[in-house]
Amino acid sequence: MSAYTISLLSIVGINVMLAVSLNIISGFCGQISLGHGAFYGAGAYSAALVAVTTRNLPLALIAGALVGSMLGLIVGFASLRVRSDFLAVTTIGINFLFTGFVRKQGWLGGEMGISSIPPSGLGGTGNMVMIELFAAGTIAFSLYVNASWMGFAFRAVAEDEDAAATLAVNAVSYKLVAFALGTAFAGLAGALYAYFTQFINVDAFDFITSVMLMAMVVIGGIGSTFGVAIAAVALTLLPETFRFINEYRLLVFGGLLVLFISLAPGGLASLFHGTRARLRR
């Protein structure tokens, strides 16, 4: 495998983790979050700091997941106060607060970011394999959650919070759990990203990143683990295949996004189910 393929596959794996974890929060539990980039970034920065000081891979990964999850829990508490679109914009705010804060912090490298992150010691291919394993683990976890009682409770909260409450589903704690779980995986993805690039800059975790992740969830089909994972792969590779029309990349990308949602508002998942139902008939 060429170095290019390895790095492309690594990014694909990281984006799959991010999109699937966002789907746990926004898809399963219905809490629209446009600030997933902040948790991703928090994980990357804390892992980078731990990696630089201790040079211990497992410790850095744990730190990334933990810090991402802690920040997620704080935002989860905020989500108890504000609902739906108010929450969506609050999470945008969290993202801008994160990037704006990091840019001004000398100890986090400010605008320059953190360079000289030590290598994981697994080599390029080993690193890639580690990322893919974690991505597969995230998908498996998401499927498990969806099939469990917790997944049922998440869906109840997403459909109608008040109705869920009358069925003795504790909406407050399930929302907090959804945020804590989803953001833990985002933090872990950030830690893996830090080891993958060995150089992090706050631009990688900005609002655009969060919007991109939400686009993956919507295009995949809100709430469908496989749909979202496939959309994450497609949306990561798509801009790469457009390289020959470099000048018009964003134009084509934006146009395709509009076209796809207009033609298939239910996402890949509903396209798939629709075709299967037609074939059965």
Next chain:
Amino acid sequence: MFYVDLAVSGVVFGCMYALMAVGLTLVYGLLRILHIAHAAVFALGAYVTVLVANVSGSILLGFVAAIAMTPLCGIAIYRILYQPLLHYRPDVPMIASIGLLVFMQDGFRILFGEQGVTFVKNPLAIESVDMAGITLTFAQLAVLVVTLLIFVALHLFTTRTRIGVAWRATVSNPRMAASFGVDAIRVRYLNFGIGSALAGVAGGLIALLNNFVDPTIGYVVSYKALAIIVLGGLGSVRGTLVASLFLALVESYGTIFIGSYLNRDAIAFLALILVLMARPQGFTGVRTA
């Protein structure tokens, strides 16, 4: 005097924010869609103003052209993009809207160039007027006067005219309004038309103020205007006006006092989050058009 100048520039920015955001809050009030492509309509207004002004030699004609073009664009967006998506979860039209913003922004870049466009002749941005010790450029003065006029006109329109009342009725209760014979579809067109025209004017004014338009001009609007309409209570015009001025003043003073810890956008969103934690429904909980 320094603090007064900060207040003045804050109020000018607040007026710009209000003009950008009011169309967004009108759309939200009626359809519950976060219409992010509004930022592209705003950018269209800015480009049309500059280009027509340069060709015709009259800045006023530039504004007229922008006011004519932007409502068509806004209504087309509603009809083609949003109408088929109204029955889906709000994230679906929102992502479609973001896609359209990306598409249009990049379209402007390709059509009009990376560097953007500038006025050939723009005396308003350079010449200034002195009032009670406060120095304002004519462009800043124009922003203040135009915003004031527009909001007074909007108030009169929604309270004194038949169609304005029908509009308000539809926003507060669509079914009840329909049963009284209000055509909901026409109200939606009116809503997108007026909201987009205001965004077009705001775009032209920003071009006048900065004396240039570049392809990234809509980007800031796309998220800042969202913060403003949420702060204002989503769907409330009065709330949006208050929130615009509040946020602009907070930014203005914030960059001086805590600018070494947070940048301008982060300060605005910090204020937003703090207000929302205290008042989750924004400044005004009631919806009025």
